Amino acid sequence: MKKFYFPPFALFMLLLFGNSFAQDNGSINSMQQSDDEKVYKRSEVDQQSKIIKKPIPSTDRMCGNDNGFVRVRVVLLKSGKVGDVESLKTSECERFNENSLDSAKKIKFSPAVKDGQPVSVSVMIEYTYNRH
Numbered sequence: 269m270k271k272f273y274f275p276p277f278a279l280f281m282l283l284l285f286g287n288s289f290a291q292d293n294g295s296i297n298s299m300q301q302s303d304d305e306k307v308y309k310r311s312e313v314d315q316q317s318k319i320i321k322k323p324i325p326s327t328d329r330m331c332g333n334d335n336g337f338v339r340v341r342v343v344l345l346k347s348g349k350v351g352d353v354e355s356l357k358t359s360e361c362e363r364f365n366e367n368s369l370d371s372a373k374k375i376k377f378s379p380a381v382k383d384g385q386p387v388s389v390s391v392m393i394e395y396t397y398n399r400h
Contacts, residue, residue, distance in 0.1 A: 321376035331361035338368040
């Protein structure tokens with residue numbers, strides 16, 4: 269009978285990363301949002317979140333005389349904090365994209381409501397850059 273030899277480095281890697289390899293897809297999704305933090309679409313809630321303050325992106329890092337448009341997906345958490353922020357439509361100017369993401373992270377809002385309870389919701393925010 270032949271013995272199987274496990275190199276020490278491979279054993280270390282298995283111990284270090286073994287649990288993450290064994291996770292199912294449900295567990296991986298829960299890393300992004302916990303089960304009690306389901307993110308609803310706007311059409312699924314009874315009362316929409318209300319944006320109280322939408323910060324204006326900084327204009328100190330503009331791209332010359334360029335104009336631009338950026339669309340951002342923002343998760344507005346039921347806790348009243350901003351969750352994940354990602355660009356959906358980007359501008360050719362990377363500074364516009366960065367400014368939009370930075371501004372979206374600073375949004376102030378009241379949470380959406382479903383069945384009388386605050387819930388997290390995903391919304392689209394648009395930023396237009398016009399340099400005169």
